[in-house]
Amino acid sequence: MFSNARTIITIFGFHIRVDPSWILIAGLITWSLYQHTFPAVLPGLSSWTYATMALLGMLLFFASLVGHELAHAVTARRFGVDTRNITLFLFGGVAELAQEPARAMHEFWIALAGPLMSLALAAMFWTFAVLGAVLSGVGPVVEVLHYLALINLVLALFNLLPAFPLDGGRILRAWLWRRSGDILAATETAAQSGTVLAYALMGLGLLGLFQGAVVAGFWQILIGLFVLAAARSSLDAQRTRTLLGPRDVRALMTTEVVTTEAGTSLAALVNQVMLPKRIGFVPVVEDGQLLGHIDTDVINGIDRENWANTTVDDVFVELDQAVCIPPDLPVLDLMERISRTGQRKFMVVAGSLLLGVVSLSDLTRYLGLLAMLGKGSNAAAPTRTWSEPSWTQIMAD
Secondary structure, three states, X not given: OOOOOEEEEEEOOEEEEEOOOHHHHHHHHHHHHHHHHHHHXXXXXXXXXXXXXXXXXXXXXXXXXXXXXXXXXXXXXHOOOOEEEEEEEOOEEEXXXXXXXXXXXXXXXXXXXXXXXXXXXXXXXXXXXXHHHHHHOOOHHHHHHHHHHHHHHHHHHHHOOOOOOOHHHHHHHHHHHHHHOOHHHHHHHHHHHHXXXXXXXXXXXXXXXXXXXXXXXXXXXXXXXXXXXXXXXHHHXXXXXXXXXXXXXXXXXXXXXXXXXXXXXXXXXXXXXXXXHOOOEEEEXXXXXXXXXXXXXXXXXXXXXXOOOOEHHHHOEEOOOOOEEOOOOEXXXXXXXXXXXXXXXXXXXXXXXXEEEEEHHHHHHHHHHHHHHOOOOOOOOOOOOEEEEEEOHHHOO
16 A cells, blocks of 8 residues: 555564655744744744744654554454554554454454543643643643644544544444444445535535635644545455455366466567467476476567476475465455555466466456355454544644
8 A cells, every 4th residue: 555655663573664755744834833833832933943832842843643553453453453564654544454353343343442541641632731831831742642642633633524434434444333233334334424425524624725715724624635645445345354254265267267278488478479379477397296487588588489398397386385375265355465465366276286266356356256146245244454544634724
C-alpha cells in the first residue's frame, strides 16, 4: 500500500514508517501552528520561538498518532493478530494488520484501544500543562502542552464517530457482528455510516469553499473522498472474503499444465510452446519431477540470436518458494501473498511433484464466477487486512 515508505524506527517489534506524502501534511501543520495557532494564544514572541513551538508541536502530535496506532497494534498482538507496519502518511497514521480479528469482541477491543490511548495522552499533556502553569506561569512550553492535550482529545472523539472505517465505525461493526453473527451484513451497515460521514465532510468542504475558506474546504473534500473510498474498498474486500470462505487453491488451480523439459532450446520453447499456447510462465519438469520454472523475464535476458543454442537447463529458475505454494493454502492467503509480493503466477506443488498452476487471472475469473452464481460461504471467514486511519484533517483549519 505504501511502497515508497521508509522505516525510521522500530518499537516493540513494529516498524514505524514514513510515507513521502507525510511531508506535505507535516509542513502544513507546522506552518499553521507557526502562523496562526501559537501567535493567537501567546502574542509578542519572536519568530524563532514560534517556529520552535510549531516544530515541537507537530513532532509530538505525530508521536501521539504513533502512540494511537501502537495501542491498536499491541492489542491486536494480544489477540493473535500480527501487525506489519505503522505508517505515517498524508491523512494521518495507519496500522497495517496482517489479518482482521476472527471474533467480534477482539475487533471491539482493538478498535477501542486507539481512542483510549489518545484520551490518556490528552489527560497526560493537560496535567503537565497545569503543573507547568502553576510552577512557572503560562509560557511557550505550557501552550504547546495545552495544544497537544486538545488535539489528542479531538483525535479521540473524532475517531469514535460511528463511521466506518474510523475506530467508532469498527466498534459499531463489532457490535452488529456480535449481535447478528453476520460480518458481511455488519460491514455493509457500518460502511453506510462511513459513506454518510464522507458526504457530510464533502458538503462542509464545498460550503467552506463558497465562504472563502479555500484551504480548509479543499482539505475536507479530500478527506471525504478518502473516507468514501476506504469505506467502499473495505466493503468490497469483505464481500470477496465472504465469497471465498475457507476455499483453498485446489478450487481454482489449473491442473492441465503446459510444461517443458530441461533440454529444450529457448527457440523451441518460444516458438512451439509459449507463442502457440499464449503463456509466459512454464514449469520445468524432468522425469516427473519439478525442477523450477522459466518465464518471459528470463528469456528476455538472453539475446535472441542465442536462443537456438541455449537450453532451458542453462537459464531456468530453480525451485523458489516465492512461486511455490501448497494445495491446501487458503485462497485468502494467496490473495495476501499476491498483494505483498506482486507475484502473479504460482506453481502448486507437493514435495517436488507439480499439481497445477494458479495465477492472478485465475483468481479474478473465479471471483467473477462466484459473484455471478451468488454462491459462497455464509460463514464469517477470517479477514486479511485491516488499515485503520487516524485523521489529521482536524489540523487543517
